Amino acid sequence: MKVFLAAVLFVALAVIGLGFNIFFLKKPFPDGEISRNEELRRRGIKCAKEEELERLRRSNPELCSGDCSSCSYIVTEMKK
Numbered sequence: 001m002k003v004f005l006a007a008v009l010f011v012a013l014a015v016i017g018l019g020f021n022i023f024f025l026k027k028p029f030p031d032g033e034i035s036r037n038e039e040l041r042r043r044g045i046k047c048a049k050e051e052e053l054e055r056l057r058r059s060n061p062e063l064c065s066g067d068c069s070s071c072s073y074i075v076t077e078m079k080k
Contacts, residue, residue, distance in 0.1 A: 021027040031037045034047040046054075 016023065022029055034040050034045060035050070
């Protein structure tokens with residue numbers, strides 16, 4: 001029983017410690033979505049879908065007219 005209580009106490013302290021900024025300082029939780037994260041965008045990191053679309057546009061410029069309606073089949077295929 002002592003080991004169980006010690007484990008529960010340890011887990012509770014870990015959760016409080018890891019969530020200190022969120023629980024007590026009311027800072028927003030970091031956005032993990034690559035396309036919306038400003039820091040990742042600043043560093044030039046893109047999501048796999050964006051990189052694949054850019055690669056397809058470079059390799060087949062006749063497929064993309066610039067308005068992305070002609071590339072809609074590519075996006076639909078990538079969502080599958």
